[in-house]
Amino acid sequence: MQLLSSNVNLDSFFDNLSQAQERILLLDYDGTLAPFHVERDKAFPYPGVKELLDEICQTQTTQLIIISGRAIKDLIPLLNLNPLPEIFGSHGWEHLTNKGKYTLELSDSHLEKVLAQARQHIEELGLTGLLEQKPVSLAIHWRGKDTETINFIQSQVRRVWENLESIENLELHDFDGGLELRVTGKDKGTAVESIISNLDSRETPMIAYLGDDNTDEDAFKFLKDKGLSVLVREHLRPTNADLWIKPPEELLQFLGKWKMACLDK
Numbered sequence: 001m002q003l004l005s006s007n008v009n010l011d012s013f014f015d016n017l018s019q020a021q022e023r024i025l026l027l028d029y030d031g032t033l034a035p036f037h038v039e040r041d042k043a044f045p046y047p048g049v050k051e052l053l054d055e056i057c058q059t060q061t062t063q064l065i066i067i068s069g070r071a072i073k074d075l076i077p078l079l080n081l082n083p084l085p086e087i088f089g090s091h092g093w094e095h096l097t098n099k100g101k102y103t104l105e106l107s108d109s110h111l112e113k114v115l116a117q118a119r120q121h122i123e124e125l126g127l128t129g130l131l132e133q134k135p136v137s138l139a140i141h142w143r144g145k146d147t148e149t150i151n152f153i154q155s156q157v158r159r160v161w162e163n164l165e166s167i168e169n170l171e172l173h174d175f176d177g178g179l180e181l182r183v184t185g186k187d188k189g190t191a192v193e194s195i196i197s198n199l200d201s202r203e204t205p206m207i208a209y210l211g212d213d214n215t216d217e218d219a220f221k222f223l224k225d226k227g228l229s230v231l232v233r234e235h236l237r238p239t240n241a242d243l244w245i246k247p248p249e250e251l252l253q254f255l256g257k258w259k260m261a262c263l264d265k
């Protein structure tokens with residue numbers, strides 16, 4: 001574990017966590033809880049992660065929330081948690097409460113047409129096999145391909161999607177292993193913002209957010225001075241996070257310390 005911010009003391013964080021009235025653990029999924037896998041539907045959590053998350057939930061003293069770029073329906077079988085925690089999917093456009101109430105914030109027929117057009121461009125390029133269709137976005141994946149192929153795919157897809165980006169309410173985002181055409185207006189930062197603004201209690205809760213990718217930086221930025229941001233990654237990169245941990249060992253240590261803090265009370 002490496003501290004990246006001089007304002008953070010990890011021992012004090014966990015001491016305060018054990019004393020806290022309210023705890024919120026925000027978790028990204030791919031690359032954070034689960035190692036990357038070429039086959040998206042086989043990206044299961046690192047061994048030991050599911051058990052620790054179950055144990056943390058069983059303490060009933062932590063609000064555990066998953067915040068992912070994935071569609072919620074694809075995340076549920078991989079998470080395999082029972083009961084299911086609250087989930088923000090599709091970068092915050094989808095929401096599932098811990099009581100099972102599902103909402104998709106955006107329903108726009110014009111946008112559906114534009115996304116269908118973006119999909120058609122991919123079909124014309126012969127790249128449909130690399131496409132992931134999500135409720136309000138399209139992602140193209142190149143994990144497992146060689147550098148030359150990646151450069152080719154990337155330039156072709158950018159060329160056709162950039163045109164749509166310039167005329168519509170859409171934005172291109174790079175992520176680990178691909179490129180996504182997303183509707184603007186929501187990201188993981190706005191998801192964290194809505195969680196915090198909807199809190200009932202007057203006490204400031206102890207919050208941590210664990211993530212690995214560029215898309216998690218929006219959450220890290222929003223959490224500055226409000227909670228602990230943790231970059232979970234094999235290699236350090238420029239980041240807004242306060243702490244860097246390497247998965248899976250340090251991730252298991254972090255979750256284990258969180259669980260112990262919940263039991264300390």
Ligand SMILES: O=P(O)(O)OC[C@H]1O[C@H](O[C@H]2O[C@H](CO)[C@@H](O)[C@H](O)[C@H]2O)[C@H](O)[C@@H](O)[C@@H]1O
Pocket residue numbers: 028029030031032035036037038039040041043067068069070071132139141142143175176177178213215
């Ligand atoms: O926000 P996250 O939970 O980190 O999700 C980010 C993207 O994850 C998935 O793609 C990534 O993981 C796949 C499985 O390991 C891998 O094949 C791919 O290369 C990665 O980019 C998911 O398919 C995307 O929809 C998410 O946006």
